[in-house]
Amino acid sequence: MFSPDRSHRSRKLLAASALGLALALVTGATPAGAVPAVADPTAGTAPTISAAPGTLAPGVTYREFTRPTAGVEVPLHLVEVDLRNPLVTVDLITAGAVAARAPISAQADSRRAIAAVNGDFFNISNTQPGVEVTGSAVGPAISGGDELKAAVPNGQRFGPGLPPGTATSDVLGVGVDRVGRLARVGLKGTVSAGRQRFPVTGFNQYALPVGGVGVFDSDWGGVSRKRSTCGTDTDRAAPCSTDTYELSLRHGRVVQTGTEPGTGAIARDTVVLVGREQGAQALRGFEVGDRVRVDYDLVPDTRIPFRFAVGGFPILRDGEPLAGLDGRTAAIRTAAGISADGRRLYLLAIDGAGPGLTILDLALTLRELGAASGVNLDGGGSTTLVTRNVAEPAVEVRNHPSGGAERPVPNGIGVFSRLGSR
Incomplete structure (x- = not known):
């Protein structure tokens, strides 16, 4: 069940060790020792140091x-x-x-x-x-x-082309x-209500996979969520989906629905689900007052x-x-x-x-x-x-x-x- 302190999301931060060490304040001293050389792959020459460490x-x-x-x-x-x-x-x-x-x-x-x-x-x-x-x-x-937040689909990214296998x-x-x-960090999540279960495929990201459902919480901010339903998994510039739906959940119950992704800040005790295509169809099955559970977590491969x-x-x-x-x-x-x-x-x-x-x-x-x-x-x-x-x-x-x-x-x-x- 969703709770205001977001305890449904895994907390993995361990307690820090107490410091038993006192170090003197250093303010601009230059340490001794050679600076590592940077080899030029073409000429094989070392860099010129223009300022000491x-x-x-x-x-x-x-x-x-x-x-x-x-x-x-x-x-x-x-x-x-x-x-x-x-x-x-x-x-x-x-x-x-x-x-x-x-x-x-x-x-x-x-x-x-x-x-x-x-x-x-x-x-x-x-x-x-x-x-x-x-x-x-x-x-x-x-x-x-x-x-x-989680990652957008590969085809929705900005920047130079990805190297093979990344x-x-x-x-x-x-x-x-x-x-x-x-490491590689994936998203694992589920929306469930009674016997209905379907995956969460996005978390606070500007682009959702086609057919998916994304979770937005208070960390997202007040910017419109419309961009999340635009483009495709392989074409960032593709038009926005015309088949979308949005639910707002507070304390595990649906409090608002809409046919278009909304805008504005999200309260800390609230999550918003945005669906496109098949994801939108799944969200249309809920009404105000329905109980819905949302679980989601970032999972590293380490x-x-x-x-x-x-x-x-x-x-x-x-x-x-x-x-x-x-x-x-x-x-x-x-x-x-x-x-x-x-x-x-x-x-x-x-x-x-x-x-x-x-x-x-x-x-x-x-x-x-x-x-x-x-x-x-x-x-x-x-x-x-x-x-x-x-x-x-x-x-x-x-x-x-x-x-x-x-x-x-x-x-x-x-x-x-x-x-x-x-």
Whole structure:
């Protein structure tokens, strides 16, 4: 039965261990040691370091460097995180709702992050006339152990073409064991009433599978739910479905019905079901006052629950670039990588003042920095990396956004220090 505190959804976040360690505050010291070289896959040359590493907080460093490729120097920005440090945490930051956008600097400052990069690709435009752009991310999203959304169908995604064998449900994240990993996160759910049972095929996502039923809750925000019934599983630009239906449930009972997806904020004690085609037909069988149970959960293909996860398509796995990566088209890009033991996180942004890198070069760069696995995140005008020292009140944008200013985005990866969160 649905309950106001959403206890029907699995809670997988484990209690954090008590800190038994006290570390001195470091404010900008430069650690000794060589900076890892980044090999150019064509010329075989190492990068030129344009700024020495600087410590933002214990376990978190930032540096700039340049990478020679195709005869030019490409400027990059890197935040490296030691996930073993008990003073450091990493989490998904958001604009306050799934269907909302804000600059990464604003998202980072609102959570008191000491560093952040932009996250997943998102619904940035529509071809369907009169349909509101949601700004919602493509893939799954988990923040602080709270499940925010599931993935749209592959054919509904925005961004470069997926490498073979990957999907919109692929994520990079950090588990409750403080280990980073790549995984695939699916949606499992059921709508049931008496002897009637049918699957939940969407959760707070801007596009539902054809014939499916999606759940929307208070995390979605106030944006119209119409976009969820537009396009098809293989064609993002296809017209909106003309066969739709919506139910609002409060405390396990139907309180409202409608033939069109609605708009406006959803109360915390309410869920909304949106159906299209066969899903709409199933929802039409209910009336106001009927009891309906909805169960839904994000399920990773790993035994360790995620504390945070962000959608992004894999480009590096087990130390090798994925087959089929584009090695021709250079662009401004964002990436995140994880070391082989899952204990180091690499957040990488290409500066908009340079020519950019191909996706293949991006994968190779992550590998040479120390990552064994990694994902490509949203790029172009979305690429933004911000940092602050723990003693500073606000973050600073370190790269030059290619559009000349920060683009509002739905989410990002935030880095936090116990020393800098006060």
